[in-house]
Amino acid sequence: MKKQAKFIAVLIIILFGAMTHVVNAQRPASADAAARHRKAHEHEIMAEYTELLSIPNVASDKQNIRRNAQFISKMLERRGVAVRLLEHEDAPPVVYGEIRTPGATRTLVFYAHYDGQPVEPAKWVGNEPFKPILRSASLEAGGSEIPLPEKGARFNPEWRLYARSTGDDKAPILSLVTALDALKHDGITLTSNIKFFFEGEEEAGSPHLEKIVEKYRDLLTADAWLICDGPVDQTRRQQIYFGARGVTGFEVTVYGPKRELHSGHYGNWAPNPALMLAKLLASMKDDDGRVLVKGFYDGIEPLSETEKKAFADAPDNDSLLKKELGLGWSEGGGGRLIELINLPSLNIRGFSSASVGATARNVIPSTATASIDIRLVKGVDHQKSVDRVMEHIRSQGYFIVESDPDDQTRLKYPKILKVVRQGGYNASRTSMDLAVSRQVITALESAYGRIIRMPTLGGSVPLYIFTDYLKAPAIGIPIANHDNNQHSSNENIRLQNLWDGIETMAVLLTMK
Template identity: 30%
Template sequence: MNKEIFDYLASNRSKHLEELTKYLAIPSISSLPEHKQDVKSAAKWTAKALQDAGMENVKVYETKGHPVVYGDWLKQEGKPTVLVYGHYDVQPVDPLELWDTPPFEANIRDHKIYARGASDDKGQVFMHIKAVEAILRTTGSLPVNFKFCIEGEEEIGSPTLPQFVEENKKLLAADVIVISDTGMQGPGKPAICYGLRGLCGLQIDVTGANSDLHSGLYGGAVQNSIHALVEIVNSFHSPDGKVLVEGFYDSVQEITSEEREAFAALGDIDEELKEQLGVSELHGEPGFTARERTYVRPTLEVNGIYGGFQGEGIKTVIPAKASAKITCRLVPNQDPAEIADLLTKHIYANVPAGVTVNVSLFDQGHPYVTPLEHPAIQAAGRAYEAIYKVPTAYTRGGGSIPIVAAFDQLLGLPVVLMGFGLSTENFHAPNEHFHLENFDKGLETLCTYWYELAESL
């Protein structure tokens, strides 16, 4: 690494924070129609920042929704090309009264910058822009080629981005995708997330009689829709937590011994989880630790179940209708459409007598994983360790980021999730903030990573 790069970052820190403050001042709330022009303003600001940093071919692409900002630098022949993805849109700020300072007036206190978008994701997008700027300004070149794809709809599920990617595969072609929209293990504890679970959701609607019935007049003579629904739900699992849907585990990709060792090195979280969640025992698929269950095993969960009388006191009815909402978290090699089909068949095969059932499908998202040993992952780990001076944790995320899987499917590229946020930074909540220690070290880590990556791919 060139010492001049770090000196540039240090000497321009105040200027960079002033610029970030202006970025954070734009109320680019993608979910609220009244902020449509603000979202466009944020796109233009992002584009200008890329141009000022030295990116070329910068363009704001209009979509059916909010714009996508693109820019590139492609002068390093024979070196890999990195596609940097991020988003400039933010969550709504309500309840406003819980903010200590106005959400779009960045305030620095206690070595943190407070504002909506500071951590998720403007702050981290800004870091990527300033990292390439620092290298270009001090060396006149970059160690790898760059393409930026910064969108304005991530906080509403990226509805138009897959189509944009599909239509612009050549424009976005690269060797690796790098995303900084995830978190670290804790203060001073860098982490790389190399896999995310997919998603499959559905709703079960059970109908019995043609109306709610008086339980005294009809009780014992007709099927209760709630009882029937409970029978169906109860058929999903064995008492010890294994999913009993036929074929559910057939395609599951087993984890390697190296991964199990990496997870074990992160420590046993069972006692910590029990204390944190206030439960006496954990529960789940036998043969796996709690960390393994949440990282690399599929699940089937009931998210909501309802029917009958919900008010205070008692109303003696036999409910005519009952419903349940179900989601599955899926792991590599499981196809959401196939799992939805298996679930639907299982449900219809377990319908009790006296009711009819309808299954409606909802959200689906594919799982993704970049192999732990991939050179781009390992290079990121070395970059973290060079700056933070501690070993990098290698994790998988239990949740789902559908656009990551879409990138994986549409572009066929390894994805490196190397974020600098902390779980305590209130993203999506009042008083969102970003630790300036990770702003500073994150910039140095990114600059280091690009040189590591140039020698690794």
């Protein structure tokens, strides 16, 4: 038995080596060119990135946001890209660039955003948000600040660069221009017409994106949009996504007595709006998190066989995540997170009634409020979903109003609920079976081996602007490490992710 085991082990090693060899044999020249170029120019690449990161980039900071746009324009122009700024009213300009490739029949648009989330400098440890520093590891893992390596010495790929937007979302911009340098150096020609569309107000909710896209529609024809944003998988494996969930939300307020009442003098008699709201919320979902609102899951566009197959290839991080998050269980009947995000969700994002803690008083509250968000998947309309929840609320005996009820309304209806609806947009999903989808998958897998293909991101990105409005496929290409602290203080990028990003862009720029 021992001999047999040894034989099997050796066989496995041989087979694995062969497989690796096969993968390596297919590895595109562009990826190798990118890797070689990066190794030779790490100091220059980091210097250019540091300069870009040093320009404050909060969308509302008009002057600096324009400095970013101008700096990025110059970065592109240095690589021979024809650049213009797409202006619209008060919006930060979109940095738009074009590379026409002789003979190319395919046009790809690379989308990224150069603005970042607002910053709270007091919460940053060791550096200011726009003064990048290197660390030996993540802050959470005890990394400490380190100086730049000496000229000629290499950067350790596990080091991290700390500054706002290192991960979200200047990394793709740096990766793209560096990939162009590498390809040029090795004389590798592009295979598509390339457009760049770098937005400056994504973190502010892209309030003008639809208008800008409409205004410059003629410039934006393309066979696919590559949305370079978001983090890769927790296992650090390369991942791409073909959709994003839509989102909407609303806030409900339930009414009790017109003023807070003494709980002793009026308890058992005056209705308590906190209890009423608790019962209403409890009626919306079962213990396992399944939404009980009638029709909530109606119309979901089923996943294709290709999409279902993609789940099987994705790593199962759920146990790891539960441990990290201190969770003794998960909703969804023990289903996998990656699959569960392909269903719409209804989430209580907060509730409030009177006071808790030191300021709690023995009162029957006057009102109770809950704030709810809904995530949509392909086939489910955001407004219709909220309508269904409203219908559910009515079925629980509530009269729905849109502003605080007057005395007459209060006396007429026992149970009154005010709703304030917010805006929203629908989910979007590009088929993995499209030619361009297969081309992207094939290209990346030739460089990385099996990649993770997500039918949808759990989060919401207004991909519908590209897929539904411009009628173009949209595929998400993330670069940043998952633990990049995006949107928070101490944002960072792991250098290996940046290095990988350069190869990823080189591969996409030259894909078959």
